Each structure stands twice: as structure tokens, then as C-alpha cells.
Amino acid sequence: MKNVKTLALAVAAAATMTATTAQAEQYYGFANVSVNYLDWSDGTEQRSRDEGGFGTIGAKSDFFYLEVEAGAGYDWGDVYGFIDFENPTKGNMDGYDDGSKAFRIAAKGSVAVNIGDTNWNYYGHLYSISDSSDFYEQNIVLGVSYDYNTDFGLWVKPFIGAHYLNGQKKAGFNGGMAGWVLGYNFKLGGQDMMITNWNEIEFARHDAHRGFCNSDTCTGPGDEGWIKTNGEDHGLNGAVALWWNATKDFTLGVQYRYANNKLGTPAYQNAAIFSAKYNF
Template identity: 30%
Template sequence: MKTLNTALALALLTAAPAHAGMVAVEAGMMDWGSQAEAHFGKGKSENEFVTLKGATGSAFGDVYAHVKLEDFTDSDMIGSEINIVGQINIGDGDWNWYGQVFNKQKPVWSETNTTLGISHDKTWDNGLYTQVALAGHIVTSDYAHFKKANGESFDANGFNGGYVWLCANQSFNLGGHDVTLGWWQEHFFGRGDDYLIVSGDTEDHGFNGQLTLRYHIGSGLSASLQYRYAENNLGKEGFHDGVFYALQYNF
């Protein structure tokens, strides 16, 4: 039962309903706020996206993955994400070995974040799912367009501090309608100086997260409203946020 609930919850990291085996496609629009638009220009303004998601669980553990395309109508701005999250059960309890590989690419840079550590997840009697993970962070990046004053490249690769993941999801019935409320937040700390310069995060501690309200329309179709936020993370010092609108279909 633990693996079934965990595979379900891993799929819910993006607030999507699922079973032990889940495949879904989501498409929508990212509407970033004024702080983001002033800093990134059209890179974070009104940007379309489409995401393919999947999750599965077994007696051994569970895996969640997604592949995402952004700005796919603009060849100068097109970006991609590949994210794989896995847990290996430690005995029959709620503790797991935890790992995540997240790759983000844009035309002028790319970055892969690998986090390895331990996690604790639990489905409570009221259906609430919670997950906490603590891991080390390794970064592999290509910011070739950034150079130091002496012409040397920045060293933005290797061990890059620590990582904390927090997640909670709850499904409920609201006025006869099935709704899922999901929240996650990730923190990075102890990051290298060169990485902070080229990434644009600047400050040692940074975090980002998302709060999602999903309405299940029926027959596998759902609509979501997602509030996305970051502080000293996602390429900008200080705060920026946005609201995403999306439709998702679960096969």
C-alpha cells in the first residue's frame, strides 16, 4: 500500500491525480509577474508550455518523471526541462533513499541538478500526503557565455551545497466537485560563489515553490491554477512570482 500511495503522491507533486501507473499531458500558459518580467524580459512574461508526466510504483520504490517544453513557438527562447525523481524504500517504514535529476536548457545555457539523500513520506488517515527530503546537491552546467574579467570561465560545476524538499497534497470534495490542493517547496543552501554569479541567484540560500489548485472535470480531464514563486532562485536575486493556467488529461 505504501508504494501505491507514494507513486500516487509523486504524481501529485504537480498536483495531478494518478494511480500506481500514471501518464498525463498538460498544456497551459505561464503568466509571470512584474518582478520577473522586468528582470528577464520575454524570457519570463507570458510563456506557453506543454508537459508529459508519468509515475509508477512497486515493492522496491517509485519513480516520477516529466518532460516539458517552454516557449516552443519562439526558436530564440525555446526551453526544455527533464525531471526524474525516485525513492527506494528502506524496509517497510516511511523512510526512503531519495534521488532527483533535473535538467533545464535554454538556447544560451544549460544546467543539470542532481540531488541524493534521504526522504520521509507518509499518507495520513485523512488522506493527506506529506514528504520531506534532505540531500546533497551536485550541479553540472554550461554557462559558456559568462566570462570573468580576465577571460577565464566560471567554475559552476561540482558539489553545490545542500537541498531540502517539502511537499503536501490533499484531495477533497468541494460542493460536489473533486478538487486537489497541492504544495511543494525546495530550498538550496551552501552554494558555490561562481555558481551564484552565473545562475543569477546571488545569495547563498534560495528557494522556490508552487501552490496548485486542481479541479477534476471528469473523464481524465482537469484544470489547474498554479501560483509559482521564488526567492534568490530560478535566475534572479530577490523575489519573483507568477500564475500558471493549465489543462491536463490523464490517460
């Protein structure tokens, strides 16, 4: 099962980060575990069924997931990572034909290394997902990022880089990716609140990532038998969230999840995510 490979990658990345940062001066750090429920909109479920793509084997469906997340900043740069266990009760040795309801493991690790005394960084991230229906995909982005911090609670980290994809029956450079992560800390009614947003824009995708041929006469997009999965040569993926730090140990949040020409559906998709975190 490819889930084992994903988990091994996450563990290896965590071990590498730990070894690298052991002797560095730490500026900040956080870690948490959370329980989350993702609720796709009715329109998204319908579009994922009707617009082709992977909906031909099952429309998107709502799911629970467990997440472990951590990050830290050091004198040389910063690191971040998470691992998600989606549909955790669906794991079984027989697999699951419907990928939307399969047990999945998703993991991401990122690192930004300072370029001299500037706010620029060498940037890289690895995202990997696999499931019990034997689907897997890994995405590597290598490029640069920039740190922008304010004294009123806002921070922004934009990035841009080359995108390499390794997945079922395909591997190679897949255009580029640009995006950002940002956060804003503020008080509301005396309570500690935070807004966060992560956003990824893929561009100049290879045709093979836009879909696949399902007939012997099909050679590419536009041919009879071409099944669109991600649709266009560009795509959007992200989420914006509102967090309430109820105590130093406990955080509640609601997220608006969005994607377009991504996640196996050549159309716009949106969902609400409800989260409860325990902070270490």
C-alpha cells in the same frame, strides 16, 4: 543544441524506470499531458530587469509550455517524472539570443527506494534544462526522503540531500537541498478537488552559483564587476496548486509559482500558471 542532451536524458531515465518496475507490484500510477500558460507578475518582470542577474540580457517574459508527466508507486518505492517544452514555437536552427524568450526543454526524474520496512527512502532526483540560446544546467540531488500518509486525503514526502550542479563553465557540489511534495484530496460541492505543493530550499551554495565576474579584476562576490544571478547562498523554488478533476480524463488547475534568489534573479519572483490536463 543542448536540448538534444536533455531529451536523451529524459528518455534514458524513462527506459530505466520501465525496466526496473516491470516485475514489481504496482500500488498506483498516473500519466497525463497538459497545456499550460505561465504569467509572471508585473513586479517580477520589473525586478528581473532591474536587479541584475540574467535580466541584463532580457527580463522574464510569459510563455506557454507543453508537459508530459507520469508517476507510479511500487512495493519497492516510487518514481516520478516530467518533461516540459517551453516556448515551443520559438525553436529554430539559428538559436535565440534572449534566453527569456528561447525555446527550452526542462525535464525531471525522481526515485525513492524503500529502506527496509520503514517510511524512510533512499532518494534521488535529476533536473535538467537547456534552451536554444545555448544555456544548459543539470542538478542532481542524492539523499533521503520520508513518506507520510493519512486516512483523510493528505500525503507529504519531505526530502534532504547533497546537491551537485553541472552547467555552463561550472560543475561541482553546490551545497544541499531540502524540500517536499504534498497533496490533499477533498470534495467541494460534490466535485473532486486536490491541492498540491512542491517546494525546494537550496542552502550553502557555492559562490560560483550566486553569480559571475564580468571584469578582469573581479574575483568573487562584492567585487566590482560581479553580476548577481541567484544572489545569496540560499534560494527558494516552488509552486502551490488547486486542481479540479472535472472528469476522470480532464483536469483544470491554477498554480501560484514562486521563487527567491533563484531562476537567474536575485529577488522574489511570482507567477500564475493556468493548466489543462488530459489524464490517461
